[in-house]
Amino acid sequence: MIYWILKNVVIGPWVKAVFRPWIVGRANVPRTGGAILASNHLSFADSIFLPLMLDRPMSFLAKSDYFTGRGLKGWATRMFMKGTGQLPIDRSGGKASEASLNTGLQVLGGGDLLGIYPEGTRSPDGKLYRGRTGIARMALEARVPVIPVVMVDTDVAMPIGSRIPRVMRVGIVIGEPLDFSRYAGMENDRYILRSVTDEIMVALQRLGEQTYEDVYASTVKDRLKSSVPPSA
Numbered sequence: 001m002i003y004w005i006l007k008n009v010v011i012g013p014w015v016k017a018v019f020r021p022w023i024v025g026r027a028n029v030p031r032t033g034g035a036i037l038a039s040n041h042l043s044f045a046d047s048i049f050l051p052l053m054l055d056r057p058m059s060f061l062a063k064s065d066y067f068t069g070r071g072l073k074g075w076a077t078r079m080f081m082k083g084t085g086q087l088p089i090d091r092s093g094g095k096a097s098e099a100s101l102n103t104g105l106q107v108l109g110g111g112d113l114l115g116i117y118p119e120g121t122r123s124p125d126g127k128l129y130r131g132r133t134g135i136a137r138m139a140l141e142a143r144v145p146v147i148p149v150v151m152v153d154t155d156v157a158m159p160i161g162s163r164i165p166r167v168m169r170v171g172i173v174i175g176e177p178l179d180f181s182r183y184a185g186m187e188n189d190r191y192i193l194r195s196v197t198d199e200i201m202v203a204l205q206r207l208g209e210q211t212y213e214d215v216y217a218s219t220v221k222d223r224l225k226s227s228v229p230p231s232a
Contacts, residue, residue, distance in 0.1 A: 025174035042155035058113035136196035150208035
């Protein structure tokens with residue numbers, strides 16, 4: 001109920017009126033059944049615009065920090081994340097990663113849409129980076145299609161570090177579903193998982209024509225941090 005009210009009454013109409021987002025390929029999202037929407041990740045705003053422009057509810061796996069804040073700001077952030085379909089996950093790895101996988105599988109098992117950013121984090125420079133194999137394992141275990149999604153100009157509207165978005169048009173391009181049923185039962189084969197993940201990233205690169213680099217975005221971020229001289 002909170003999700004519906006925010007999307008259709010509180011947030012959705014206002015965002016659409018102000019930013020006038022455009023979308024291409026909406027018909028590629030199936031009307032029923034579970035599916036993974038695999039998106040490039042340019043901005044925090046990606047998780048806002050994509051759900052608002054779809055006809056079906058969807059969920060994103062969001063870092064748990066957004067749900068643990070204190071005070072009025074923490075409460076508002078928590079309500080916003082829940083209301084826009086975000087699900088808290090722990091990104092610390094190990095058992096936490098397994099729990100995140102199970103959370104995603106529950107969404108897909110219920111016949112719902114799940115949004116995943118294969119790069120694992122926002123691109124630091126607008127390029128498309130190597131995908132992490134968790135998305136492949138989830139797709140094979142749940143036996144659902146993967147739908148490539150490209151967000152356009154959301155990094156210009158709301159760059160990393162900004163809190164107030166710039167009013168401008170942003171876009172969404174949705175590609176045709178990818179079927180990996182030929183790999184059924186092979187979700188524990190790491191070579192298959194890498195192959196499936198790479199196929200998803202190729203589809204994203206072709207759809208959005210982003211420059212691709214075969215390195216993890218998190219590695220690039222770490223390099224950038226280490227190259228920044230300490231403040232005097």
